[in-house]
Amino acid sequence: MDEGYSVNQISHLHETDLKTANILVVEDNSASLTLVKEILRIEGYVNVVCTDSPLHALEIYKELKSDLILLDLMMPKMDGFEVMKQLKAYENGNLPSILILTALDDREHRIRALGEGALDFVAKPFNRVELLTRIRNLLSMVFSEKALRNQNAQLEAMVQARTKELYDTRLQTIRLLGRAVEYRDNETGYHIIRISEISAMLGKGMGLNEQECELLFNASPMHDIGKIGIPDKILFKPGKLDAEEWEIMKTHSTMGADILSGHDTKLLETAYAIALNHHEKWDGTGYPKGLKGEEIPLVGRIVAIADVFDALTSKRKYKPSWSIEETVALLKKERGKHFDPALVDQFIHLLPEILKINRDYEEPTPNPST
DSSP: OOTTOOHHHHHTOOGGGGGGOEEEEEOSOHHHHHHHHHHHHHHTOOEEEEESOGGGHHHHHHHHOOSEEEEESOOSSSOHHHHHHHHHHHTTTOOOOEEEEESOOSHHHHHHHHHTTOOEEEESSOOHHHHHHHHHHHHHHHHHHHHHHHHHHHHHHHHHHHHHHHHHHHHHHHHHHHHHHHHTTOTTOHHHHHHHHHHHHHHHHTTOOHHHHHHHHHHGGGTTGGGGGSOHHHHTOSSOOOHHHHHHHHHHHHHHHHHHOSOOSHHHHHHHHHHHHTTOOTTSOOSSSOOOGGGSOHHHHHHHHHHHHHHHHSOBTTBOOOOHHHHHHHHHHTBTTTBOHHHHHHHHHTHHHHHHHHHHTOOOOOOTTO
């Protein structure tokens, strides 16, 4: 039987389609076994396996994964209840579909068999029409359940695919927005690539798990999204900002947080925390809230040091680049002041790998002819 049937297809299955079901008959009485086998053969069931030994029932089921088991109760060496127990244990508590065939037609055995998971009960000597009707009904139910499980699995796969598509779209949007902010300042976009790589590396070094590092990698490009609201005359002023200009510049962290607020996805929550907090300082002298020490979210502390390092070591239209030695000296000087001491230590420990990131995503040399 093809488990790919949908629920709608099941409702239109012709009875002959059920005849391909895998049926296992476990009956120690040779006459009864022969009779059942012959009835099923004449009716057109083509995948019927019979055994007169209950000791072999489990192994046969493991091989065939039978759709329906016709099971006698009273058998030597192992009765039907023990066979059911073995099958249930093999299927982790989920008993296969079982139709009991037995001369024990008393109420006690019937209730016990049904209570232990059998789906139906036919007493010997059985009526041929009744037996076939019960078999057909059970198989229809079995295949309907399979179809429903298959449909649910397909729906789940569709939901997962759609969820991934939405996540990928959101992620791409975040990257493009981050790139848009950087474009005026750095047309290559390598700054945000380096920030992402360095931040994720630092996050791993600070004990973040793989998922948290991935969030940090993907959210960090949005750290300066609020700068889209800062006038160019302030953003690109080559000299020192005056007091009024500096207050305007500082608003980019809260503007970025406002842009990213109101979303309940982990990705945007992380981006929000970074945008709002990456200018806070370990000693409490940062902005916008003057948070101190571990009051500052770790993702904000991480991006703070990655951003400062990359900004200082990068040449811009309005400033020259610092050397690695000068930049590392500043990080050490600001350990416990601007930056989390543990992060500075981790940064220096990872410096060879961080410098490799810088080389891998180095700004291209401008073409003199352009």
